[in-house]
Amino acid sequence: MDHVEGHDGPNPTQDEITSKCIRMQQDDKKAAVHAEIARVNQLPSNSSYAVHRMRVLHKLLHLMSIQMSASQEEELELLFASLSL
Known part of the structure; x- marks a missing residue:
C-alpha cells in the first residue's frame, strides 16, 4: 500500500488533496496581502494612493x-489579478 508522508491513516482522497491545495493557496494569498499592507504602511500616511x-x-x-x-x-480572483499581488 502507498504511504503519503505526513499522513498516518489511509491514503487521502482527491477531495482532501484538493481541499488542502485550496487552503495552501489561500494562505499564500493572505501572506501576499499582509506583505503588501506592510509595504503600503511604509508610504506617507497622507498619500491618497x-x-x-x-x-x-x-x-x-x-x-x-x-x-x-x-x-x-471569481470576482475575488479578478481583484487579486488587478492588484498584481
Whole structure:
C-alpha cells in the first residue's frame, strides 16, 4: 500500500488533496496581502494612493474570511489579478 508522508491513516482522497491545495493557496494569498499592507504602511500616511490601497487590501482580507459563492470567488480572483499581488 502507498504511504503519503505526513499522513498516518489511509491514503487521502482527491477531495482532501484538493481541499488542502485550496487552503495552501489561500494562505499564500493572505501572506501576499499582509506583505503588501506592510509595504503600503511604509508610504506617507497622507498619500491618497496609500489610503485607497489600504482600504482595498483590508476589504480583500475581509472577503477572504467569509463564505462566498462561485461567482463571488471569481470576482475575488479578478481583484487579486488587478492588484498584481
